Amino acid sequence: MTNTAPSTAGARTAPGAGDFAARTQQIAKVYGRGDAQVVALDGVTVGIPRGRFTAIMGPSGSGKSTLMHCMAGLDSVDSGQVFIGDTELTRLRDKQLTRLRRDKVGFIFQAFNLVPTLTALENITLPMDIAGRKPDREWLDAVIDTVGLRPRLKHRPSELSGGQQQRVACARALAARPEIIFADEPTGNLDSRSGAEVLGFLRDSVRRMGQTIVMVTHDPSAAAYADQVLFLSDGQIVDTMHEPTAERVLERMKGFDAVGAPVRPAGDEPGVAAR
C-alpha cells in the first residue's frame, strides 16, 4: 500500500483526525515465523468516523478480527500506529492501555459474557462500578429504554432470552458512554428476529445517541444496518461501501474468490488500498 491518509470510511469530505473515533496508520500484524508465517494485516490505514456505524466484512481469514482487536488495544501491532481519539495506543504501557480500554472503549462479543449471578441492571453498571464511576442516571435511563430492557432489569441472565442477554451486553457497552464500541459478530448466536432487534438498537444508539460503533460480521443483512462497510481481503482494506443494502453487500462478497482475492466490480468506490 502506498497511501498514507486514513480512508474516510464513510465521510464524504476528507475529515481531519479529530473526526475519527479511531484510526490506524499503516498497521501490520504477522503471526508465526518461517513457513508458518501469516500476514494478518498488511499495512492498513483506516479512519472510523465518529457517530457512525461501520461494518467490517471480508472472507474468512482476511484479518477482520485481527484489525478489530488491534484497533481496540486487545492485540498489539508489529508496526504502524493505532489511535483512539487523540491517544496513540501503540505508545501506551500495559496499565495505561487497560485504563484506556476501560474508560474509552466498549465491547460486545458473540458470547454475551454476562455475570450469571448479577441482575441485568447490575451487569449493565458493572464496568462503571469496577472503575469507581457513578452512572449518569439520565443517560442510563435512555440506554435502558433504547434497548427495551426496563421490564427485565431485575432478571438474571438465565431468566432472559439470548436476544435479551445480548441487549444487556449492548446496554453495558453503551452505559459508560465510550468513545467507540467494538462489536465482534454480535448477532452470531442469535436467531434472525433477535439479531434484527439487537442490530436495530445498535443503529438507534448511533442515530439517536451519537455513538460510534464498529462491527465485524459475516452476515450481509447485518452489515446493511451500518452506515458504511469496509471490505478486507488478505489483510488489506480493498473497498468501502456507503449506505449498504444486504443485496449490494452480498454481490460485493461474491467478488472475492475462494482464496479471498478481491475482484472489484465496476462502479464500487475504491477502498483505502486503492487510493
Ligand SMILES: Nc1ncnc2c1ncn2[C@@H]1O[C@H](COP(=O)(O)OP(=O)(O)OP(=O)(O)O)[C@@H](O)[C@H]1O
Ligand atoms: N493467534 C494466531 N496465530 C496464528 N495465526 C493467526 C492467529 N490469529 C489469526 N491468525 C491468522 O491471521 C489471519 C487473519 O485472521 P483473522 O481471525 O483476523 O481473520 P477473520 O477475517 O476475522 O477470519 P474469520 O472470518 O474466519 O473469523 C488468518 O489467516 C488466521 O489464520
